[in-house]
Every structure is written in structure tokens, then in C-alpha cells.
Amino acid sequence: MSHHLSISEGHHLPVAGSKEEALYAIGARFESSDDIVKAAAKLQKEGFSCYESYTPYPVHGLAQVMRLPKSILSFLVLGGGISAILIALSMELIPTGLIYPLMVDGKPTNFSALPQFIPIVVALTLMISAVTAVAGMILLGGMPLFNNPMFAWDLFERGASRSFFIAIEAHDPKFTTASVTELLHDLGGLDVTAIHLEASDKE
Amino acid sequence: MSAEKTSLPAPETFDYKHVGGRFMGLCVVAVVSLVISLLLAFHEPKQFAYSWFFAGCFFFTLLVGSLFWVVIHHAVDSCWSVGIRRQLENVSCLLPLLAVLLLPLCFVAPLLWTWMADSAATNKELAEKAAYLNINFFWVRTVFYFALFGTVAWLLRHNSLAQDVDGAAIHTIRNRRVAFFTIPVGALTLTFWAFDWPMGLNFHWNSTIWGIYIFAGSVIGGLSLIILLANALRSAGYLKQVFTSEHNYALGKFLLAFTLFWSWIAFVQYLLIWYANIPEEAAYYTLRTQGSWKILGIILVVGHFLVPFSLLLLRAPKASAGFLGLIAGWMLAMHALDIYIMVLPAMHPEGFHPAVMDVIAIIAIGATLAAVFLKRLGDSPLWPARDPRLAEAVNYID
Numbered sequence: 121m122s123h124h125l126s127i128s129e130g131h132h133l134p135v136a137g138s139k140e141e142a143l144y145a146i147g148a149r150f151e152s153s154d155d156i157v158k159a160a161a162k163l164q165k166e167g168f169s170c171y172e173s174y175t176p177y178p179v180h181g182l183a184q185v186m187r188l189p190k191s192i193l194s195f196l197v198l199g200g201g202i203s204a205i206l207i208a209l210s211m212e213l214i215p216t217g218l219i220y221p222l223m224v225d226g227k228p229t230n231f232s233a234l235p236q237f238i239p240i241v242v243a244l245t246l247m248i249s250a251v252t253a254v255a256g257m258i259l260l261g262g263m264p265l266f267n268n269p270m271f272a273w274d275l276f277e278r279g280a281s282r283s284f285f286i287a288i289e290a291h292d293p294k295f296t297t298a299s300v301t302e303l304l305h306d307l308g309g310l311d312v313t314a315i316h317l318e319a320s321d322k323e
Numbered sequence: 324m325s326a327e328k329t330s331l332p333a334p335e336t337f338d339y340k341h342v343g344g345r346f347m348g349l350c351v352v353a354v355v356s357l358v359i360s361l362l363l364a365f366h367e368p369k370q371f372a373y374s375w376f377f378a379g380c381f382f383f384t385l386l387v388g389s390l391f392w393v394v395i396h397h398a399v400d401s402c403w404s405v406g407i408r409r410q411l412e413n414v415s416c417l418l419p420l421l422a423v424l425l426l427p428l429c430f431v432a433p434l435l436w437t438w439m440a441d442s443a444a445t446n447k448e449l450a451e452k453a454a455y456l457n458i459n460f461f462w463v464r465t466v467f468y469f470a471l472f473g474t475v476a477w478l479l480r481h482n483s484l485a486q487d488v489d490g491a492a493i494h495t496i497r498n499r500r501v502a503f504f505t506i507p508v509g510a511l512t513l514t515f516w517a518f519d520w521p522m523g524l525n526f527h528w529n530s531t532i533w534g535i536y537i538f539a540g541s542v543i544g545g546l547s548l549i550i551l552l553a554n555a556l557r558s559a560g561y562l563k564q565v566f567t568s569e570h571n572y573a574l575g576k577f578l579l580a581f582t583l584f585w586s587w588i589a590f591v592q593y594l595l596i597w598y599a600n601i602p603e604e605a606a607y608y609t610l611r612t613q614g615s616w617k618i619l620g621i622i623l624v625v626g627h628f629l630v631p632f633s634l635l636l637l638r639a640p641k642a643s644a645g646f647l648g649l650i651a652g653w654m655l656a657m658h659a660l661d662i663y664i665m666v667l668p669a670m671h672p673e674g675f676h677p678a679v680m681d682v683i684a685i686i687a688i689g690a691t692l693a694a695v696f697l698k699r700l701g702d703s704p705l706w707p708a709r710d711p712r713l714a715e716a717v718n719y720i721d
Binding site for chain 1: 587590593594597598600638720
């Protein structure tokens with residue numbers, strides 16, 4: 121694809137969403153996970169910071185080339201687990217050790233009878249850690265989100281389960297329509313499209 | 324993926340220049356310690372019996388643990404472990420040699436398994452169990468344990484070597500069938516071995532989870548051994564292409580998982596016996612939670628669970644060979660302590676009683692096995708050179 125052609129295509133950029141509304145991003149479709157990893161690596165090298173990759177499944181190496189920071193999720197889960205241990209132990213030891221000692225088989229009721237308290241501790245730790253992990257994953261991932269501006273792009277909505285997309289957002293400091301369009305073409309992006317926000321429903 | 328390297332790494336064979344004179348040194352250590360063991364055996368037969376049995380159980384679980392990883396590799400058709408599989412095969416094929424090294428136990432068996440010296444005519448409890456617990460049947464079973472594991476280990480390695488020559492996929496399929504057979508049969512065999520050998524030290528005692536407990540320890544032992552072996556070979560300049568930090572990371576994750584598995588099984592066994600409080604069952608833990616044995620028990624809980632668990636939770640260090648090697652060495656020591664606490668309190672109920680023979684036995688059996696392992700190491704390529712999944716193993720990303 122010649123330099124001239126990609127510039128001229130930039131002038132006839134297909135548009136999704138409502139032209140009157142603000143430009144949200146310029147998106148491109150890629151056919152394989154390898155292509156999108158290469159494209160993301162190039163964008164990172166060019167200094168773009170506000171772009172997003174959309175893939176139908178987790179792609180190995182994509183997070184690395186995009187230099188995504190380590191998620192804080194593991195610390196949240198650790199915090200959840202530790203608080204679960206404390207909750208479980210106090211729920212067991214305060215009633216059976218202090219308030220109403222429950223004597224079974226002459227076994228001690230205090231801390232020296234630790235084995236009998238462990239199964240509850242383990243179960244509660246597992247449960248709260250797992251809930252923290254799932255809830256944290258959803259919340260840190262930006263969910264729940266009622267609409268993503270990308271849905272204005274018909275092709276994205278139809279192809280999100282089998283194609284790979286990159287969208288460079290308009291608020292990126294290096295964003296100009298012409299240069300981004302050309303870059304996405306050069307990276308082998310298909311169906312490069314300007315995605316505008318949708319006109320809000322006026323009833 | 325199109326980015327995959329399509330050319331397979333050229334097979335490597337071990338070059339003895341890396342061991343050189345150390346191999347002879349190892350042989351000398353093995354022979355000397357075997358001779359010392361023989362002398363001590365006549366001097367203190369009972370201590371010899373327990374020490375030799377301790378070392379035997381330790382190495383048996385390591386070899387069976389290694390065999391487990393080969394079996395599970397074939398059963399689930401995994402790709403990541405192709406590069407290290409040959410070493411697991413080599414290790415598990417030492418089982419027949421271990422059987423020979425454990426022959427002295429035949430002569431001291433009644434000192435070890437005290438029920439053999441007891442008579443079913445006078446001991447009512449033994450009479451109840453005599454249908455299973457009699458000397459002839461015991462030895463038949465023992466031969467079966469070693470024969471089964473030895474044959475499976477030999478078959479898996481034999482097919483794997485045959486594939487190095489012709490590259491035919493049929494060998495992989497044959498090995499898969501062997502693996503499918505071994506999973507149920509091997510699980511039962513290891514369980515009965517655990518009942519007969521370590522649990523048989525006190526025939527009054529029983530624990531139904533014992534087989535799984537031994538299995539969990541064996542798997543950790545085999546895993547730690549292959550981590551050390553693979554990283555040792557890598558630092559000597561081999562396996563560079565088939566064994567990377569990605570594979571180390573996978574091994575580290577498995578080590579974390581099986582540390583948790585062992586801990587849970589060990590705890591469940593303790594909890595049920597502690598809670599039920601039946602004298603016959605509780606005797607095992609009563610003995611091991613008193614006096615100096617209690618200290619060793621606490622070291623086991625901390626060292627076999629808390630330390631590796633907290634260290635292996637960290638993500639980055641698991642991919643580092645140095646860190647993982649350190650943990651693997653530590654886990655081998657803890658596995659030895661685990662076996663030690665199973666075996667030696669039966670001989671010294673009064674408390675921890677260190678004996679030279681314990682160390683000599685580990686050195687004697689360990690050095691002999693290591694020498695034979697090294698001797699055979701150069702006979703075959705260091706990884707299954709024409710395994711159908713080798714390309715995937717090379718490109719494996721965790």
C-alpha cells in the first residue's frame with residue numbers, strides 16, 4: 121500500500137456512530153492474534169498511551185507489549201484472605217472460648233484446640249478470597265459498564281467474538297486523524313474506521 | 324501461530340567432561356558408604372534396619388514421584404514437560420536398582436515389621452488381620468510393588484527411546500495406554516505399599532488417608548528432584564532451548580499446588596485422628612507430639628507448609644532458577660524429615676535420637692543411585708528428540 125493511497129484513504133475514512141457527535145477513536149480490525157500483538161508493540165513504540173486492544177480471548181504476550189502495569193488484584197485477594205482468617209477465628213474463638221465455652225469430649229475450647237477451628241478458617245478464606253478475586257476482576261476491569269462507545273461501530277459489535285480490534289482513542293496526545301489512520305493501515309489493520317459517539321436518544 | 328520456530332532444536336547428549344573425576348569420586352563415596360553400612364549392620368542390626376528403611380522409603384517415594392510425572396504427562400498429553408521428560412524417565416528407571424539396594428531389608432525384616440516376629444496364635448489382633456498380614460503374602464506384595472512400578476517405568480522409557488530412532492507417533496499412543504493403565508493401578512499399588520511398608524511399622528495403627536498422604540509427599544519429592552536436575556543440566560549448558568524460565572514457572576506453580584495438597588492431606592489426617600480420639604489411632608500422633616519429636620513435628624509444619632507456601636505465592640521468583648532450586652532443595656530436605664518422622668519414632672519412642680547410620684544410609688543409597696544415573700545419562704539424548712509435541716514444548720509460554 122503506497123504512502124499516497126493511505127493518506128487519500130484517510131480523507132474517505134468510513135465513519136461509525138453519529139458524525140455530529142465527538143470523535144471517540146479510530147479503530148482497526150486484525151485477523152490474527154499475532155497481528156494484533158505486532159500492532160500493539162508498534163503503537164507502544166510510537167508512544168501512544170490511550171489505545172485499547174479488544175480480543176475474543178486472552179492473547180499471550182499482548183499485556184507485555186502494551187506494558188500494562190501489574191494488576192493490584194493479587195493484593196486485594198491477599199487482603200481478603202487475611203481478613204477472612206481473622207473473621208473466622210474470632211467468630212469461632214470468641215463464642216466457644218470466651219462467651220459460652222462448649223465442652224465436647226473434654227477437649228479444650230481455647231486456642232490450644234486450634235485443629236478444630238482450621239476447617240472453618242480454610243473454607244472462609246477460600247470463599248472470601250475467591251469472591252474478592254471475581255468481584256475485583258469485574259470491578260477493576262471497568263464493569264459494570266452500560267455502554268462502550270465502540271459499540272457504535274457495527275463491525276465491532278458483530279465481530280467481537282472472532283476478530284481482533286485496536287482502537288486509538290481521540291484523547292491520546294499523539295492523536296491526529298490523518299496520522300493515526302495511516303499508521304493503522306501501515307500496521308495491516310483492516311476496515312479502519314472513525315468511531316464517533318452515538319447521538320443520545322431524544323425521546 | 325506463525326511466529327513459532329518451525330525447526331526443532333538439535334538433540335543434545337550429555338558429555339562426561341562435565342563430571343570428569345567427580346564421577347569416580349561419587350563411585351568411591353558409594354562403595355565406602357555401602358561398606359560402612361554393611362559393618363554397622365552387623366554391629367547394630369536394629370538401627371541399621373530403621374535407617375536403611377528410612378533411606379529406602381525416601382528414595383522409593385522420589386522415584387515413584389518422578390514416575391508419576393511421566394505418567395501424568397502421557398495421560399493428559401501435555402506439551403510443556405516434553406523437554407524434561409527424559410530425565411524423569413531416567414530417574415524412575417532406577418527403581419529396579421533401588422529394589423536391589425533394599426534387599427538387605429529381607430534379613431532384618433522382623434526387627435522392622437514387628438508383627439513378623441509376633442505369632443498369630445497368641446496375638447488376637449494379629450490373628451484377625453492374618454489373612455492379609457502374613458509373611459508370605461507380604462513378600463509377594465512387595466515384589467509386586469517393585470515389579471509393577473519398575474515395568475511401567477521401563478516401558479515408558481523404552482517407547483520414548485524407540486521414538487528417538489524412528490519418530491513414529493505410535494510410541495506416544497502406546498505410552499498413553501500405559502499411562503491410562505497406571506493411573507488407577509498405580510494409585511492402588513502406592514496405597515498398598517504405604518500400608519505395608521511405613522504403616523506396617525505399627526500394625527495396630529491405621530489411617531485410611533495414609534496412601535494419599537504418601538502420594539502427596541512423593542509427588543513433591545519427584546517435582547523437587549526434577550527442578551534441581553533440569554536446572555543443574557541447564558547451568559552445565561544443556562537444555563537451553565527446551566527448558567526456559569517459562570518451564571521453571573510452570574514447575575514452580577505445580578510445587579505450590581502440591582505443597583498445598585500435601586498440607587491439606589496432612590492436616591486432615593491429623594484433625595480426624597485428633598478429633599475422634601480413638602486410642603488405637605491417636606497412638607501415632609501421641610508418640611510424635613511428645614518430647615523432642617514434637618519439635619521435629621513443628622519444624623515439619625513450618626518447613627513443609629508455611630515457608631514454601633509463603634515464598635511460592637510470589638509470582639516473579641518462581642521463574643528464577645536460583646530461587647526455585649533453593650526451594651526445591653529445601654523441599655527435598657523437608658520430604659526426608661517427613662519420612663524420618665514416620666519411621667524413626669517407631670524405634671526411639673523416648674525421643675529424637677540422631678544416629679550416624681541415618682546419614683550413612685541416605686548417602687549410600689543416594690550416591691549409588693546418583694552414580695548409576697550419571698552412568699546412564701549419556702546413553703540417550705537429553706530430551707525426547709522426536710516427540711510430536713517437542714515444538715510446542717519449545718515455544719511454551721506460561
